Amino acid sequence: MARKIASDIRAHTGAKMRAADVSTDSIGNVDLISTAASALGDVAYHWDIKSGNVHWADGGARMLGFDAVDEISTEAIYSARIVSQNGSCRLDLISEASGTDMGGGVLFELEYQIKGADGTCHWIEDRGRWFADEDGLPKSAVGVLRVVDGRHDRDDKLARLSTYDDLTGLYNRRRLKEALEETLNAAISRRSSSAFLMLAVDNLSMINESYGFDIADEVIVGVGQRLRDLARRVDVVGRYSGNKFGLVLGNCDKDRLVAVTERMLASIRDQAIKTSHGPVAATLSAGCVSLPAHAQSVEQALSNAEEALTVAKQMQRDSYVIFSPSRDRERLRQHNMNVTDELVSALNERRITLAFQPIVSSMTGEVVMHECLIRLKQHDGSIVAAGNFVPIAEKLGLIGLLDFRAMELALDALRKYPDVNLSLNVSGRTASDPMWLDTLVAKLREDHSLAARLTVEITETMALHEIEGSAEFVKTLRDLGCQLAIDDFGAGYTSFRNLKHLEVDLVKIDGSFVKDLLNNKDNQFFVRTLVELAHNFKLPIVAEWVGSAEEVSMLRDFGVEYLQGFFLGEPVMQLPDTIVRSDVDMKRA
CATH class of the missing domain: 3.30.70.270 (Reverse transcriptase/Diguanylate cyclase domain)
Known part of the structure; x- marks a missing residue:
């Protein structure tokens, strides 16, 4: 059958077939090509367009799902088996991909479905060349067919997945x-x-x-x-x-x-x-x-x-x-965008810095540590307090970047001032970030002396709402020698029973309960209750937002050990070389 195809090719293409010329001496090569094509899953054919006869290489009928080659021996029979949405015959399909035969034929490549003798449809890839007669019309074609059901199914699946x-x-x-x-x-x-x-x-x-x-x-x-x-x-x-x-x-x-x-x-x-x-x-x-x-x-x-x-x-x-x-909503959105841009720029330009506020002994006024408060330095040198950008940073997912920078600055300060003790706030989101904790652990292991002078503050909400994760976080830092404090105690999901599981070293009463303490009986009762609770667990207390000598005296009488607030010392951008005590006369307070 391969010799028959070769003979038909010579008879129907003649001198024009320079690119596909097959001489008598190359009949053996045609056998080899046909055998190779069959081995690859292809079947060769020659189609005499004028007569409509189609000659197939051995195995063509079987590959296409027919019992005998007679079932597909003419183009009319073959085309009747083609499943096409628009009803075009194969000659029409070839013509749609038409070109001009300049002597070497015109390449074509088609894909269609054909129905076998048992009714099963197969997707066919049909590739070859058609050759023109003297008038430039298709006269004959040679090509190879391949069943591509698997590839077509994969393509359909990929197309479906993309949609x-x-x-x-x-x-x-x-x-x-x-x-x-x-x-x-x-x-x-x-x-x-x-x-x-x-x-x-x-x-x-x-x-x-x-x-x-x-x-x-x-x-x-x-x-x-x-x-x-x-x-x-x-x-x-x-x-x-x-x-x-x-x-x-x-x-x-x-x-x-x-x-x-x-x-x-x-x-x-x-x-x-x-x-x-x-x-x-x-x-x-x-x-x-x-x-x-x-x-x-x-x-x-x-x-x-x-x-x-x-x-x-x-x-x-x-x-x-x-x-x-909403105009208000648009203004807020624009404000958030502006703050975001400013925060990113400040981080890149190292304009995020720290201020340090003293925490003093309620009995002696001695400064026991400084709390690190994050600040943003503007281009004109002015300083922006945390309350103007931290809430937006938390909302927009930038708080982690600020916490990383605050950690770096706090550790630098501890290195620079070997006698200072610092407390560092960390947001709930960052505290649950393994990368932040791993980074801090690695830096503290490089210099163990820093850990003993560092207190890490986590909020009550984070500590008690995620009790298991918080306990692991606390244990990791305590094992390194750090102290742990619960910040804003009393403002969130207070769970007295869980306090003992965390093994923290310090409790900071939320400033909202200290504000107006002298006149607010409810606040006085709540502070006394928190102090008693903390003392039951042998935890010292820090009261924030202390604003007067009278509040100092009342908190000291309640048993509060440490105090923090503008009355006792405002945040400063530079730590003093010598840290001894607050300027407030504690004996008169």
Whole structure:
């Protein structure tokens, strides 16, 4: 059969076939090529376009799923087996990839489905050259076929993964954003209204804890299916992230937006989601944005929907909020952006520094240590207090960078002043960051003398809310020789029973209970109670925000050992060379 193909090639291509010329002496090579092609899973063919006859190399019929070569011996028979969406025959397909035959033929490469004798369809890759007659029309073609079902299945799977969410079968985040962009652009160009909803499963973490992650996944799938069933054919539903879904609504005014949102929330609230464990109750919260009225870009639509969803979650479960512009909110956002830019610049330019406030003995006035207070130095030399930027840094995730810098500066101060003791605040988020702790441990191991003069302050909220992690954190630093203090004690989730498990060395009473201490009986009672509690655990007390000699006297009478506040010493940017005592006369206080 290989010789037959070679003979047909010579007869039908003649002198034009310079690039594919096959002489009588090369018949053995044609046998070798045909054998090699077969070994690679290919089958060679020659097609006489004028007569319609197709000559196949050995094994061609079997590879394509036919019992005999007669079943595909003509182009008409073969093309009738091709599954094509537009009904084109193979000659049409070749012509669509047409070129001009300058003597060496024209390359073509096609992909189509063909139905075998048993009805099974196979994807075929068809590559070769067609040659023209004197009028430039296709006269003959030579090529090879390969069954590419596996590759086509992989391509389909990759295409599906790039478009659909693997868990729910809904559009994934990328395709959802594309659909949102298409709908938004259409609304802008047509001057019509559309909308975008971001919906989140409210109690997914509780479902995870109660039923396990597999059941939680089934809930996500069930919620997605129900949202898709309720949506119109023209609407787009996708999974935005873990427990969040996006719904793109075309031709949607505000009234319809409200109706759709309420219907979506009610569909989840009123009927439990069926799972393999049984029915599981769930609710949704939603943030809604009218387009293009309240968003001119995809990023703006997503941001506004997230913002509205956050507000809805703060209200209660099963709630929704429709985004509306707010000048105050925009000013706050712009302020946060400006502070963020300034913080990053200050960190890069080493303009983050420390101020040091003394902590003194309530009996003698002796300065026992200084608390490190982070500050931002502006280009004009002015100093910005922590309260103006730390809350924003915590909100925007920059507090870790500030805590790393404060650690470096505190250790530098301890090296520079061998007689000084310092206390260093660390945020709850940073205290749970293994990198921060590992860095501090490594630096203290380089110089063990620093650890004995360093007290690390963690907030009561962090210490008692994450009791196991806090205990490990405390133990690691105590093993190095550091002391540990609980800051803002009394302001958070006070749990007296847990104090003994932490093995801290010091308790700092939150300043809000010291403020107006002389006139506020409730504060006096609370401070006495905290002092008694701490003393039961043999923990010394620091009272913050001390503002007068009378407060010094009262706190000393309560049994408070150490005091801190502007009355006893304001924060200074430079530690004194000699640290002895506060300027306040403690005997008169």
